[in-house]
Amino acid sequence: MTELPIESALPELIKALGANTGAVLVAPPGAGKTTRVPLALLNESWLAGRKILMLEPRRLAARAAARFMASALDEPVGQTVGYRVKLDSKTSPSTRIEVITEGVLTRLLQADPALEDVGLVIFDEFHERSLHADTGLALCLQSQALLRDDLRLLVMSATLDAEPVAQLLNEAPIVLSEGRSYPVETIFREKRVDGRIEPELVRTIQTALADHAGDLLVFLPGEGEIRRVQARLRELELGPGVRITPLYGSLPQEAQDQAIAPSPPGTRKIVLATSIAESSLTVEGVRIVIDSGLMRVPRFSPRTGMTSLATVPVSRASADQRRGRAGRLAPGVCYRLWTEADDRRLASRTTPEMLEADLAALALELAAWGVADPAELLWLDPPPAAAFAQARELLRQLGALNGDGGITPHGKSMAELGLHPRLAHMMLQAVPLQLGELACELAALLNERDMLRSEPQAANADVRLRLEALRRSTPQAGAREASGELPGGEAFYQGFTVDTVACRRIAAEASQWKRALRLSQDSHRSGDIDACGMLLAFAYPDRIGQQRTTGRFLLRNGRGAAFGVVQPLSRAAYLVAASLDDQGQDSRIHLAAPLELQELEACMRDQITEESVIEWDRTVQAVRARKRRRLGALTLGEQTIVNPSPDEALAAVLQGIAMEGLSILPWSKASRQLQLRLQFMHHADPANWPDACEQALLDSMEEWLAPHLYGMRSRADLARLNLHDILEAWLPWEQRKELDAYAPTHFQVPSGSRIAIDYNEPSQPLLSVRLQEMFGLLDTPRIGRGRVPLTLHLLSPASRPVQVTQDLASFWSGTYFEVKKDLKGRYPKHYWPDDPLIAQPTNRVRPRT
Known part of the structure; x- marks a missing residue:
């Protein structure tokens, strides 16, 4: 066995775990911690013949680690070393080291909180801070504190901030391994990439192939980008012996094995990978890393209750992990598709999934564990209160929690399935309706990326189309040739391209759930696909939608949703949106099924x-x-x-x-x-x-x-109201009298005219009157028992204002004579006396003689 850098740190680690129930191991990528540490601890006395469980964040890494350790013992996988991952396991009664994916640990803990047959739990690559890893560690710490004071916990990572973890593990010792790596030259871009990254990645790959030796590991954010880069590379002349191998989580195991295996002599490979290749496993022969600087992460929105995938820049820790892949075996080179200025702005670490994820599954796990308040457990980052409360509210809506917040029998059955609570609830509700087989297929399909591909203008979000394609593309539906399958794992169905590899994965997962529910493996009720909408309503009761206009829907939760293009479901009266994004006022619907009103009323009767x-x-x-x-x-x-x-x-x-x-x-x-x-x-x-x-x-x-x-009851009825009498009746009798005395409706001017007082400005009541009608009045008229002067708008014979005043005496003695000159010229027939104080007032052209 080749000696790896971790060997020098193993004695200190063995000593630490011999004296403590916890330890933290920090070792750089390629040090060998994943495959050497479990074997080195296998025969320790404190293990007392019990198992070692090692958690890996990904299925590919779990299988690869188990195979490597088994080969080191010259045994097949499944004897001393085995693994257990989703849809696949190889263990036996003699298995002592079991490599598992993180979700498996919570199932084991729920079944046996004391983990009686386990002596050590190893959390590998803990720096990724997945929700499952954080949850598993919290549950193990409580199990250790209450039930198993001899249970050992070991946290391992390449880039972890070790101190907070050591404190969480009761001041556990920290063991450092220096590791061994070769120098890696880092090449930045001079300016940012504009537009899509695929063309620039292809150009960089061509440059790297020409300028450097060795295999290439190219980091891309997701499967879509991998497919597009792979298609572009196949159109180029890359030279003899150059293979292109994708590497992502949903690939078949054989294809994943090809990507990480050494290249045969005289050949080179270009591995197009997601962040799956960032840690845990070694891609043999890599001397060149090309990093897009992007990763795809799930983001949960408490505002909408929906999770969507977001493409975000990598953290500095992740970028360094990726760069280190080029220097494991010899000096290497790393091309970074961002500038040095952008590099300085990278976040130091990736945000823990706990802070951005949908917490419904966590809330159900804790309820099954007997914990209603997450504060009862020890966390590096506790669940956000708002998101956790929203998760518990969903569980209550699904019938998993009772009014007091405790788990119900239905909730326990949901937790035992190990699915997202929405899908578990759907499956359990479907069984008594004799729709269990359909629900299992639907749950598996929703757990997988979309198996249909089409041009945007031909989009069809109907989930029933996928189920029909699934049944045609799997053995139970008949010969695969009948579906038009093409080499490369693709088929055609109703004008869409079907990913038959994804179909096989979906069918395998559906079979697993059918076995869990003890259902027949190959029975389908005639026309059962039409019940998809009702089943989705069980899983997504908050996303039942009612048509507002063609293609636009109002969801039960009050949000809007819409299709990007017109399609058959656009005219559905009701539907259930199983997958949508969180963009804009109306979320875009990606997967849905129609729902009849009768079905809706039947399945939501109690709500x-x-x-x-x-x-x-x-x-x-x-x-x-x-x-x-x-x-x-x-x-x-x-x-x-x-x-x-x-x-x-x-x-x-x-x-x-x-x-x-x-x-x-x-x-x-x-x-x-x-x-x-x-x-x-x-x-x-x-x-x-x-x-x-x-x-x-x-x-x-x-x-x-x-x-x-x-x-x-109507505006017409209101027209019969007498508002004057109603407002007057609002006042006591005494105030009515006072109102007439203090605020009269009219003022009788010297001409004898009764002129309405304008009260529009409460602080300055106004009287608009022709100037000639005020002759003989010596002073400004007043209301309010003589306390409030009226503002006079003195008007011309044509009722146009010629003067505004609250001092009539001053007007008569001064301004009147200037006004008189002007008015006499414009209205010569009218009466304009020389002394307005003794003149006869008139509302006519001239006073009566």
Whole structure:
């Protein structure tokens, strides 16, 4: 066995675990910690013949590590060393080292909280801070504290900040391995990549092949980018013996093995990989790394309750991990598709998944563990309170939690399946409906990336189309040739390209769930695919949508959703959106199924509410009384209430007036003047007189208006109101008398005319009067028992203002003579005396003789 750098640190690690129940091992990539440490600890006395569980974040790494350790013992996988991952396991009664993916640990802990047959749990590549790893560590720490004080925990990583983890493990010792690496030249771009990264990656690959020896490891954010780069490279002349091998999690095991295996002599390989190749496993022969600087991560939105994949820049720790892959065996080179300035702005570490993920599965795990409050456990980063509360609310909606927050029998059954709670609930609800087989296929399909590919203009989000293609592409549906399968794992179905490799994975996973539910493996009810919408409603009750317009839907949770292009489902009256993004006002629907109203009412029967809605309808300007059936934000149906109660009808009329404003009422000149006079009185004496401005009247309608509205239901009814009498009746008798004395409606001027006083400005009541009608009045007229002068707008014979004053005496003695000259010239037939104080007032051209 080749000696690896980790060997020098093993004695210290063995000593640390002999004296403590926890340790932290920090070793750089390529040191050998994943494959050497479990074997070195296998025969320690404190293990006492128990198992070692080692958690790997990815299935590929788990299988590769198990195979490597088994070969080191000259044994097949499944004897001393085995593995257990999703859809695949190789273990036996003699297995002592079991490499598992992180979700398996929580299943083992739920089944046996003490882990009686386990002596050591190793958390490998813990720096990735996956939700499963954080949860598994928290549960193991509680198990260690309450049930198994001899259980050892070892956290291993290449780039971990070790101190916080050591403190969490009760001040556990930290063991460092210096590792061994060769120098790696780093080449940055001079300017940022504009547009898509694929063309620049291809150019960089061509340059690297020409300038350097060895295999290439190219990091891309996802499978879509890998496919596009692979297609471009196949169109080029790359030279003899150059192979292109993709590497991502959903590839078949054989294809993954080809990517990480050494290249035969005289050949080179270009490995196009996601972050799966960043740690845990070694891609043999790599001397050149080309890093796009991007990674794809799930982001949960508490605002919408949806998770979407986001493409984000890598952290500095991840970039260094990737760069280190070029220097494991010899000096290498790393091309970075970003500038040195951008490099300085990279985040130091990747955000823990706990802080950005959907926490529904975590909330269910903790409820099954007997923990309602995450604060009862030890965490490096505790679950965010808002996201955790939202997760528990979803579990209550799915029937997994009772009113007190404890897990229900249904919730326990959901937790035992190990699926996302939405899908577990759907499967369990489907069994008594004899739709269990369909639910298993649907759950497996939703767990996989979309198996259909098409041009955007031909998009079809109908999940039923995928299920039909799945059944045609799997052995149970008949000969594969009948589906038009092409070399390379593709087939055609109804004009779409079907990924048959993905179909096989989906079928295998569906078979696993059928076995878990003890269902027949090959029975399908005739026409059962049409029940997809009802099953999705069980899984996504918050995403049941009702059509607003063609292609646009209102979801039960109040959000909007829409299709990107018109397609068959655009005209569905109801649907369930299984997959959508979180962009813009209306989320884009990627996967959905139609739902009949009868199905909706059947499967959501206990969540549909009935309410009486008596409200003002602005369209018809009247009260509408209806009985509605509602599901969240959706109105499923309604019928008219013929005789609503008088009090409810009154409340609706008041609501309508508040919506429309006081202009909906039949204001006359007299009633509007009365309102303004009241405002004048309120301005003069706010403690004793009511506020009669528009907003104040709206706010106090219950007092002054409501008693007069009984029996009214429309704007036409409101037209019968006498607002003057209603406002007057609002006042006590004494105030009515005082109002007339203090704020009269009119003022009789010297000519004998009674002229209405304008109270529009409460602080300055106004009298507009022709100048000739004021002859003989020596001083400014006053109201308010002589305390408030009227503002006079003195008018010409044509009723145009010629002077504004509150000092009539000064006007007569001075300004009048200038005004007289002008008016006499324009109105020569009118009477313009030399002494206005003794002149006869008139409302005519000239006074009567």
